[in-house]
Amino acid sequence: xxxxxxxxxxxxxxxxxxxxxxxxxxxxxxxxxxxxxxxxxxxxxxxxxxxxxxxxxxxxxxxxxxxxxxxxxxxxxxxxxxxxxxxxxxxxxxxxxxxxxxxxxxxxxxxxxxxxxxxxxxxxxxxxxxxxxxxxxxxxxxxxxxxxxxxxxxxxxxxxxxxxxxxxxx
Amino acid sequence: xxxxxxxxxxxxxxxxxxxxxxxxxxxxxxxxxxxxxxxxxxxxxxxxxxxxxxxxxxxxxxxxxxxxxxxxxxxxxxxxxxxxxxxxxxxxxxxxxxxxxxxxxxxxxxxxxxxxxxxxxxxxxxxxxxxxxxxxxxxxxxxxxxxxxxxxxxxxxxxxxxxxxxxxxxxxxxxxxxxxxxxxxxxxxxxxxxxxxxxxxxxxxxxxxxxxxxxxxxxxxxxx
Numbered sequence: 001x002x003x004x005x006x007x008x009x010x011x012x013x014x015x016x017x018x019x020x021x022x023x024x025x026x027x028x029x030x031x032x033x034x035x036x037x038x039x040x041x042x043x044x045x046x047x048x049x050x051x052x053x054x055x056x057x058x059x060x061x062x063x064x065x066x067x068x069x070x071x072x073x074x075x076x077x078x079x080x081x082x083x084x085x086x087x088x089x090x091x092x093x094x095x096x097x098x099x100x101x102x103x104x105x106x107x108x109x110x111x112x113x114x115x116x117x118x119x120x121x122x123x124x125x126x127x128x129x130x131x132x133x134x135x136x137x138x139x140x141x142x143x144x145x146x147x148x149x150x151x152x153x154x155x156x157x158x159x160x161x162x163x164x165x166x167x168x169x170x
Numbered sequence: 171x172x173x174x175x176x177x178x179x180x181x182x183x184x185x186x187x188x189x190x191x192x193x194x195x196x197x198x199x200x201x202x203x204x205x206x207x208x209x210x211x212x213x214x215x216x217x218x219x220x221x222x223x224x225x226x227x228x229x230x231x232x233x234x235x236x237x238x239x240x241x242x243x244x245x246x247x248x249x250x251x252x253x254x255x256x257x258x259x260x261x262x263x264x265x266x267x268x269x270x271x272x273x274x275x276x277x278x279x280x281x282x283x284x285x286x287x288x289x290x291x292x293x294x295x296x297x298x299x300x301x302x303x304x305x306x307x308x309x310x311x312x313x314x315x316x317x318x319x320x321x322x323x324x325x326x327x328x329x330x331x332x333x334x335x336x337x338x339x340x341x342x343x344x345x346x347x348x349x350x351x352x353x354x355x356x357x358x359x360x361x362x363x364x365x366x367x368x369x370x371x372x373x374x375x376x377x378x379x380x381x382x383x384x385x386x387x388x389x390x391x392x393x394x
Contacts, residue, residue, distance in 0.1 A: 029223075029224060029227065030227070032256040032259040032260050032263070033227060033228060033230075033231035033256075033260050033263075035255055035256040036231055036234075036235075036250075036254055036255060036256040036257050036259075036260045037231055037234055039254050039255045039256075039257075042255070076235075076246070076249050076253075077237075077242060077245035077246045077248065077249035078242065078245075
């Protein structure tokens with residue numbers, strides 16, 4: 001660097017000042033609207049409560065059965081009852097499995113033995129997606145990961161279901 | 171970096187003359203507050219524009235939460251006010267800005283009036299300005315209904331009855347505004363929303379463009 005003093009010209013000084021003041025005003029103007037717009041991302045996700053699905057644990061067999069129940073959903077200013085569904089059964093280890101009926105391919109609804117061609121499997125009618133009984137997707141069919149599994153707990157002999165959790169891909 | 175991007179674009183589409191036309195012009199001494207402090211009166215037009223920009227921005231963001239429906243309008247505004255971070259501030263900007271813009275508009279009009287700046291050759295721009303004033307009043311009137319609370323409802327009731335007083339066409343005018351001959355309700359709210367958010371802003375932009383082009387063509391009126 002030369003020893004020459006780096007002079008700031010009048011033009012540069014005015015440019016910096018105007019840009020600074022303009023930027024400050026624009027930021028002051030936009031900060032609240034932007035914070036408001038991104039609020040949904042920053043809101044803590046509501047922890048799903050367990051809901052009594054009206055099924056006694058002793059009635060659960062090894063055959064997957066469709067269970068429907070309703071939860072109260074708060075969507076901004078709109079509150080409503082929405083239906084949820086699960087396929088519930090006991091697996092070989094006598095453990096309760098509650099699988100989400102939402103196909104992991106594109107979100108259609110799967111059914112247990114939904115196709116006569118594929119007994120003992122979950123079947124999705126949209127693109128012939130198939131899953132084994134434990135929810136694992138069958139290689140070569142569209143789904144890329146197993147059916148989601150509901151968190152569950154048992155209270156007073158009744159089954160309670162929480163949020164559906166994703167499981168690792170096959 | 172920015173300079174490079176600018177140069178890259180400028181080399182291809184030659185944008186420098188465009189922004190020169192927009193931004194590069196001399197401010198006459200008599201409108202520069204640095205020379206005569208009393209020249210601050212020339213700021214009111216620009217301040218009106220600045221507040222309009224605030225109104226447009228805050229309004230755009232408000233429609234992310236607002237629903238123009240009689241079941242949900244009030245609830246969505248209440249949700250915005252109480253549950254959404256900074257929602258109160260953004261609605262506050264729009265609420266208070268609506269009043270400030272009218273104040274600035276009046277001050278700007280008074281300056282033009284008392285300086286006689288509307289005289290030949292600027293009569294046309296005065297007329298465009300008056301139309302802008304009406305559009306702004308229309309925005310205030312239609313926006314007032316949107317929160318769908320008691321104040322909004324009864325203010326609109328009164329406003330519609332004022333419209334009804336117009337000779338001969340009054341009743342039709344009221345029905346046209348309210349969307350129904352008797353009821354101030356669902357159809358009134360959607361109409362007012364459409365007018366507030368699409369029709370009047372469209373008119374506002376067009377008139378503002380004419381207003382500004384005329385100023386640039388005719389220049390600011392000379393010193394008193």
